[in-house]
Amino acid sequence: MRNESISLLSGISLKCAVLTSGLCFILSCHSGDEKKKYDSWTVTGGTKENMRYSSLKHIDTNNVDRLTVAWIYHSEQQDDRRFGPMQCNPIIAGNILYGVSPRLKLFAIDAATGIEKWSFDPADSLQNKTWTRRSINMNRGVAYWEEGDDKRIIYTVGSVAFAVNAVTGRLIPEFGTDGGINLHKGLDRDEHTVGVTPTSPVMIYKNLFFLSGLVSEATPGHIRAFDVKTGEQKWIFHTIPYPGEPGYETWEDTTAYRHMGSANSWSGFSLDEKRGILFAGTGNPTNDFYGGNRIGHGLYGNCVLAIDALTGKLIWHYQTVHHDVWDMDISSPPVLITLERNGKKIDAVAQSTKTGFIFIFERETGEPLFPVEERPVPTDSEIPGEQLSPTQPYPLLPKPFARQLLTEHDLNTLVSDSSYQDIKKRFQSYRSTGMFTPPGTQGTIILPGYDGGGEWGGPSVDPETNILYVNANEMAWVLNIVENKPDKKNTTQLQAGVSLYQRHCMSCHGPERLGSGDYPSIVGIEKKYNTRQFSELLSTGRRMMPAFNHLSKEAQHAIAVFLLDIKSQHNLPYTGHIESMGQKPSYGSTGYNKFLTKEGYPAISPPWGTLNAINLNTGEYEWKVPLGEFEALKEKGIPTTGRENYGGSVVTAGGVLFIGATADGKFRAYNKRTGKLLWETALPAPGVATPSVYSVNGKQYVVIACGGSKWGGPSSDSYVAFGLPD
CATH class of the missing domain: 1.10.760.10 (Cytochrome c-like domain)
Structure with missing residues (x-):
């Protein structure tokens, strides 16, 4: 493995150096344990609440424009620049950074220098094992667990969950079978007919870890708990309920639990450790666009779930889309926050969605903290057998952070007249009556699109202000239904x-x-x-x-x-x-097709990507700015349009919000109070991942995986860390 050291940084904070130990102790006590837990990044998302917040403030609004590259780590041995995108949010434990390469190699490097400690290639272990064949999928992070000298990394590759010694990089043989467990087993289905490939990191609570994951259409997305030491499956929560279980009555097909697939928590989890509550969001049941064979609301598809982490028993649920036929999965983990209401603190759960809605619930009961209306929606489906829900939930606050209706007045006018006339003609042939327009054969506008609104990167939240920051896509897609x-x-x-x-x-x-x-x-x-x-x-x-x-x-x-x-x-x-x-299903779709101009720009008017700041105490917006740009349009004097973006933001006590995510391959820092752009730099390839913020020996770093994007263009195997010069 190669390491490029560019302006390698070390040293300790001058502020701490001049303080006496007594003063340091006073400052530490003043900050409290709640603030101190945000100093580290030992869990994907910073903490198990998934707020993506750091209390570090050495890097602030006054000096962020002085950031330089601290180190670059190349995570693959081959000199091959056609790598797949990396979406990993690395974790840091004991000054060691753990991450995953484009080809799913697990690595440990010195977090201050980027120098490799070890790497683990799952291909070496999978070749002669009986777990399953290797499946190369995305990986958005790993989980760290320790008990005394026993320190482990739990991470998934395809349908295998591995336990790797965090010190040596070797498999732990007493876990599962020789260090891995076959996730095809334990689902009450023939293991040879299912497909489970988790992409998000597992969540750990005490000696349990939890997973669901990306699944094939015939595989249920049940949530399961495993023993972190042995790999033994301890409980299973049926996201497609069995007879006698709550939610079973929401399926007209009484045998759905035997054959229906998905309703999976592919985007990952959050955890209230104090209460022992696991929170998850789920996707829709199969198939995505035709529900004639799954009539009913279909719990627990498209739900926010609160589950007892020790037993797997459901505490509460809330369905954000009924009978989803628009692929409006819950695409990011819930965020655990504490709100201010009438002078009182209320522990809550905030869920951003592809639809652009943010749902906010009381944490123990699931009661909405802002009013939600069940509004009538169109049900005049032309597809035989389809029975759409007559209503859908609409939160009154916060207002949607993405547009939900495309009209002729919203079409892109930045292009040539012939190109505009082309998209206008096509638009007039489609049906576009809002977010819940019934899918049909003539073409249906999907807005927000299949990738949101909000995507898997999810929001970040500043616990000091309860301002939520979320990046959004504003891309219209076209759904065409065809008969099989x-x-x-x-x-x-x-x-x-x-x-x-x-x-x-x-x-x-x-x-x-x-x-x-x-x-x-x-x-x-x-x-x-x-x-x-x-x-x-x-x-x-x-x-x-x-x-x-x-x-x-x-x-x-x-x-x-x-x-x-x-x-x-x-x-x-x-x-x-x-x-x-x-x-x-008797019907399917012709594919995932974006509504684009002849030039390849979105057919909708800008902005095409935004960054939004929303006060969760009031539900009101603080600011909204475009995120990302097209260089060709910028050269023509067209103001920043925003671009598609994947991966989330990180907000810090230093007043800075960091985000990559955009197709233009930039890494940016914004003033979290105003939305003003403070600094940007070009990455080796687009960083469609969430950054991590951490400190080593008093020096603050921000690191992001730069693997490239889904849009083509440059790709890379590099992790790039930034810090202030000495």
Whole structure:
């Protein structure tokens, strides 16, 4: 592994150096334990409340423009610049920084210098093990646990949860089987038909850790607890309820618990350690855009959940979208805060969403702390069998932080007249009546888009002021519903492959296999994969693509015959079943398609990305500014437009908010009180990750993973740390 040391920084705080030990003790006591816990970054998000706040203030509004690179760590050995995006929020324990590379190698480095201590490559362990085949997916962080000399990192790679010695970088053999546990087991489903690939870090409470994760469409997103020492599964909370469990009655299909998938907490958790309450947000049940086979509200899809961390028993829930057919998953962990109301402090939970709403609840009861109205929404679906919810919840405060309706007056006028006329014509052919417009075959505007509004980076909150900072996307997408053709008897391999592709692959890769949204074209895939390699890809998944183990071998082979264009097998008989799980949807979508101009800009008027400051005590906005820019538009004198952004912010006691996230590859610092841009710098590649803030020997650092983005352009394997010069 390589380390580039640029202006390596060390030293101790001058302020502490001149203070007597007595004065230091007084200052420490004055700050209190509550403030002191925000000095470190031992947990993803800073603390288990997920506030992404640091009480460090050596770097402040007066000196942030003097930041320089302290060190750069390259997390891969190969000199290969085509790495996948990194979304990891690294943690720091005992002056050691732990993070994950683009190819999911776990590493430990000196947090002050970036010099490597050790690295662990899961590929070396997975080759000859019985856990499962390797699946390369995103990783947004790891978890640290210690008891005496026993210090562990718990992290996931595909469908395996590993326990790695935090000092040596070696697997802990007494955990699970030789250091890992197969997450396909323990779900009450055939382990060969499910796919579980957690992307967010586990949460740890005492000797338990909790996970859910990205799942295949036939896999339930149940939340589970495991013993941190042994890997034994201790409890399971059914996000698709079983008979006799609360929420079971919200499914018209009484067998949904046997075959329905998702309702998963892929974005991670927050934890109230004092009360022992685990908080989670969930996504919608499968499939994303057609609910005719899952009629009802479908608990616990699209819910904020409060669960007893020791027992797995539900304490309360709140559903933010009923019968979701717009892919409006809860995309970030809840944030635990303490609000001021009429002179009293109230422990609360704040949940940002893709819809642009922020829901705020009392922590123990789940009662909304701002009024929420159930408002009538359109239900005139043209799709047979669909039964939409007649109402949806609308918080009255805070107001949405992203636009929720696209009209002709909101179209992009920065482009040429011919380009404007093109998007106007297309818009007039779509249906756009607001956020809960029923999906249809003519094309439905989705705004906020599939990536929000709010995304997985989530908000940061300053506990001193209760101001919440959240970055938002303002990108319209177009949803087109298509009918899946019924099964055919005596069908050929090619016919079966086409039908299976339409059911399982078209929503991501499009009807012409040209890709859509953030998903790549697979035209010409036969030049990259042979039959064996393609079969392994379907079995393991890769990055954003989940495993398809729920499909039979016959079904996987038929898809290969179609996509790899194996002409010698086109007309051979297909002997498997196209329907591979319970009730399959009769309708699907043509893919994730952004509404763009001919030039590739969003068809909606700017801003296209924003940074928002909201006072949670009052529900009112403090400020809103565009986040990100297009250099080509800036050169034309067009004011900052904002851009798509992924990854969150960090706010500090020094008055500074740090954020990368944007497609333009900049790292920025804002004045948290005013929203004024104080400093920016170019990263080696876009930092679509949340920064971490920490201190070593009295010196403050801010570090961000710079792996590149989903939009193409430069990629990197680097973690870059910044600090003030000595």
